Amino acid sequence: MPLAHRMVAAATICAAVETGAFLLPGARNHPCRTGGPLLTGARPSSTVQLTNGTPAAAFADVRATDSSLAASEADQTEREDLRNLAIVAHVDHGKTTLVDAMLQQSSVFRDNEQMGIRVMDSNDQERERGITILAKNCAIKYQGTKFNLVDTPGHADFGGEVERILNMVDGILLVVDSVEGPKPQTRFVLKKALELGLQAVVVVNKIDRPSARPEYVVDKTFDLFCDLNANDMQSDFQIVYTSAIQGIAGDEPDAMAKNMEPLFKAIMGMPKPLVKELAPLQALVANIDYDDFKGKLGVGRVHSGSIKKGQTVGLGRPGGEVKTGKVAELFVFDNLGRTGVNEAHAGDIVMVAGLSEIGIGDTIVDPANPNPMVPIAVEEPTVRMTFGVNKSPLAGREGKFLTTRMIRDRLMKELDRNVALRVEETDSSDAYEVSGRGQLHLTVLIENMRREGFELLVGPPTVITKQVDGKTYEPFETVEVQVPDEYTGAVVDLLSRRKGEMLNMSPVETGGDAKMTNVEYLVPTRGMIGLRNSMLTATRGTAVLDTIFDSYRPYAGDIEARDKGSLVAHENGVATPFGIAGAQSRGVMMVSAKDEIYRDMIIGLHQRPGDLRVNICKAKALNNIRSATKSISDSVMVPIEVNLDMAVEYIQADELVEVTPTKIRMTKNSQTAGKSK
Known part of the structure; x- marks a missing residue:
């Protein structure tokens, strides 16, 4: 339905909306909201305690009916010279690039100063992965008003960063892609903001894309506000259209200014801090x-x-x-x-x-009059892994931090700033159980430790279950996959075999010739471990996979394990071209010639179920006809490159990942592994 028709219909259906509610350009009222009166002038409370995702005191507006609250807030004033806001979005919707454009046009940089790309992504991993991991602050001045901007992560695994940061701000810039519209992680961060009573300015970014469809995106965003039970004032959001890469903005998609001035004006209209x-x-x-x-x-x-x-x-x-x-x-x-x-x-x-x-x-x-505020409750972890001392035959050759005490101290230090993380001791004095919001949340920590000089043995990710009335409940995730039509069957098959329940499947309007399908599933978190690589293989790298935690549900039963085994090293030594050439007929190799090998190390992917021991350290005997490596090197195939994310997804319960500053290896766990074939 066209936007104008939708708004007229909403005005007709919703008797609670006063006459003239649609006079403001871009206004959105909330016809689908149920329960509670129409709030006018609602403002976020200074402190909100969340219980099971429900705001305990989202608005200070109740002072109209609560005389005691009115008395306690009578001394509140608005600061005209300040705006505190967070910028939230789904991964890769241009949030950090938008901050770059705002900084550039607010004269933060000198005219002769070279400005980098994504200057707010200062962490090495952020630049390499192309995502924001840590929330960061900056400030700009506009017409005598200071904007405190907080750039927040868009990935749900780093939701702990979002949850605690939102308590510092009075409003949000919700950035959505002009083609994709709101995505699962857009929903996640917006839900947290709405629960705190924050108002949003919707920024439709990448409006310069040839396939941009702004009206569709605005309608979908409005539907998302409805689904998240936003109040009427929150649903009456202002819209700004931008091209962050070009540094332009406008109040209408076909009437763009030559700079970001419309966005700055929209921020000026956001709620002022109540102090x-x-x-x-x-x-x-x-x-x-x-x-x-x-x-x-x-x-x-x-x-x-x-x-x-x-x-x-x-x-x-x-x-x-x-x-x-x-x-x-x-x-x-x-x-x-x-x-x-x-x-x-x-x-x-x-x-x-x-x-x-x-x-x-x-x-x-004030120590003379202490009144601590209630901090926002952070959602509990759903995935855990073991971090232990590296005990492989090659341990201690590269790292500076090797002992249990060093690993423990580093994990305790991480707890100071990573509120969504949990660290517990295990039965072993050499290992700790680390829990986080997802596999990416934990692998980023492992990568940071590796770069700092730590050596670790890391166990496979497992989900955290709960017992309710004697029944086992496990975490489920909502999975959204956008894939070309020809690979839809492969995606459906993969998700169904992992106990997934289809929620929706619909064609995607891309504005181009490509025919795409959007598939939504509800899948146990157990089934998501190791899925990404399988899906990229099945779809030739064309699938776009997004996930978000949904809820705890009854245990879904056994999920089929990896359908292929591992090639395991038979002895210690150095890999030779002759040994690799003989083993690669049994599967795909993960090591190269001259790599150091030790017994029980995983050196390849077996082409059949079950593990197979192979000797890739053997050398060809010399003779007087030709050299030992004559014509062998040419037949050795390029091995699979093993990185941390791939290794963590690959390993199973009887396997471990060895992490050192320069190497990522996989090995069988000698304490749990059965006999290999």
Whole structure:
């Protein structure tokens, strides 16, 4: 249905919507919302405790009927000179590129300064993977108003970053692709924002794409707001169309300005921070950073009162002990960096140094009148892996950090800033059980440790189950796959064999000649482990796979394991061309000539079920006719390149991944492996 017709129909159906509700350009009211009155002027509360995903106190607007709340908020004022907002989006919808354009046009960079691509993605893995992993702050000035921008991850595995960051802001820029529209992880981050009562400006990005379909995308976004039970004011979102790569924006897709001015004006119209300047100090810590000279740094928003450099403050949580400390340094964000200040006021996002015991979820308070805020509850992990000491025959040759104590200290340090992570001891003194929001969440941590000089033995990912009334429940994920029509059957077969339940299958309007199908499934998280590589193989690399955690459901039963076994090294030594040439007829190799090999190391993929031991260290005997490697090297095929993500997906319960600063190897677990063939 065309957008104009939809809005007229909504006005007719929904009797609760007042006459004239559709006068504003781009307005969206909420005809499908059920329950609760029409809220006008609703504002997010300073603190929200979530229980099972339900906001306990999403809006301060109830003061109209609650005299005690009205009295407590009578001293609230709006800061005209400040806007705090987070930029949220699905992976690869142009969120970080949009921040680049905003920074460029706000004169953050000098005219003669060379600006990089995706300057906010400062982490090496972020640049390599093309995704945002860590939430980061920056600030720009526009017509005397300061915009505090928080660039958040788009991948659901890093949802812990999103959940705690949203408590620092008053609104969000929801970026959606002009062709793809809202995706599963768009839903995830928007759901978190709406639960906190935040309002959104919808940014339809990549409007310059030839196949752009902005009206379709806006309608789909509106439907998503309806599905997530957004209130009427949230559904009345403003729309801005942008091409981040070109640095242009507009209020209509066919009326684009020559710069980002329409987007800046839309931000100016977002909610202003509600502050209590005269109330006791409250600053909720949402992030932790480290400095080689200043030590641990806490990042958070001052919700009430003010904080000064050199001030003695309290640090605590509701119901806990309040510890005291002194603010050694105080910073606010300025452009891409931070600037030291002597004092910060309610509404400011600050960075505090000098409080060595500060942690995410703590509240910086006035020690004479402590009133810690309730931190946002973070969703529980769904996947776990074991991290242990490297015990392979090649251990200790490359890494600097090898012992159990070093691994434990590093994991404990990670807990300080990674709120969605859990670390537990195991029966073995050499291994720890690490739980996270998904496989990617954990492999990013492993990769960081590898680059820092750690050596590890990592176990296969397994899901975390729950017992409810004597029954086993396991996590399920909503899976969305966009694939060319000719490979739809292969995708359906793969997901069905992994206990998937089809939710929807429909053609995709791409605006081009290619015929694509969108397939949606509900699949146990167990079935998703190792699926990505299989799907890329089955679809010749053409499938686009997106997943999001759905819920815990009854155990789905056994899921078929990997249909092929491994080629396992028979003895220690160095791989030779002659040995590899003889073994590659049995499967696909994962090692090259001259690689060091040890017994039980996985060196290839067997072409049949079950493991097979092969000797690839044997050399051809010399004779007086030709050399030992004559014509052999030419017949050796190029091996599969093994990286961390591929190895973690590949291994099963009786296998491990050996991680060193330069090598990724796989091996049979000597404690659990049965006899190989």
